[in-house]
Amino acid sequence: MTADSGAPAVSAAGSVPARSSPATRPALTAIITTFNEEDNILKCLESVAFADEVLLIDSFSTDRTIEIARAVPGVRIVQREYFGSAAQKNWAMDQITTPWLLIVDADERIPERLSREILSLLERGPEEDHYYIRRENVFVDRVIRHSGWSTDKVVRLMRRGTARYPNRRVHADLDAQGPTPTLLAPMVHYTCRSLDQYLEKLHRYATWGAADAFRHGRRAGVTELLFRPFWRFVRMYVIQGGFLDGRHGLVLCGLQAWSVFLKWSKVWEWHRFRKNGWPVDLPAYDEAPETWEGRG
DSSP states (O other): OOTTSSOOOOOOOOSOOOOOOGGGSOOEEEEEEESSOTTTHHHHHHHTTTSSEEEEEEOOOSSSHHHHHHTSTTEEEEEOOOSOHHHHHHHHHTTOOSSEEEEEETTEEOOHHHHHHHHHHHHHOOSSSEEEEEEEEEETTEEOOSTTGGGOEEEEEEETTSOOOOSOSSSOOOOOOSOOOBOSSOEEEEEESSHHHHHHHHHHHHHHHHHHHHHTTOOOOHIIIIIHHHHHHHIIIIITOGGGGHHHHHHHHHHHHHHHHHHHHHHHHHHHHHHTTOOOOOOOOOOOHHHHHOOO
């Protein structure tokens, strides 16, 4: 059997575990950010139903995201302009009052095994302020086991007020100080439903990444335009074993290399615009100090 034959079963959210009483443990709020996530939002909300509260921050979706979310009991919905994932999540963290929070993207699911582990941890009394959660990343219809994605983990469970996201438009991780253990059970991350959807996502992320680099004065030379994309492919496909993911791995690694080239091409273009006196249309940033420092 080749590495590309057969598709392993993808973890599902499963049935919702019985929610323990907040009187016996600290209460938990699940934070979800959305924009046009009608294909994802219901499954995502179902997977976090074990939380005591669910706060959905929507960026004025134009599809049925809000309609679907409103039909789910116990979901508090707030709409806010989108300035990037970091700004949105920092703002959301200041809108809750529970001692603990769980951050989940709309294309992610919390399987039953993980929800039980989180509730058990809270009932025992967490020894640390924040915890990593591993991610099983699904590309089209397969969990990617290599390509560097198998070691993916993010800080998503935390005590309120102990960490913030840095001021970046994309790929910002929580700045968690101190010991940060990793939970045993992973969440499931559905990175894309189709290549069209993934290409649109890559283009958006490349633009945001280019904006971060441009704002910090970075320039795009031969190293950025040629060697960075080439190295991304070699690192993912050869060194990190992307070839073991079969054709899924080949396509994924190729697209990841393309996204690096696209990012630095945009940086190059914007510097040409600036040199010619043309306007550079960067995405909007949230510059409010309280977004990055907290309400205090």
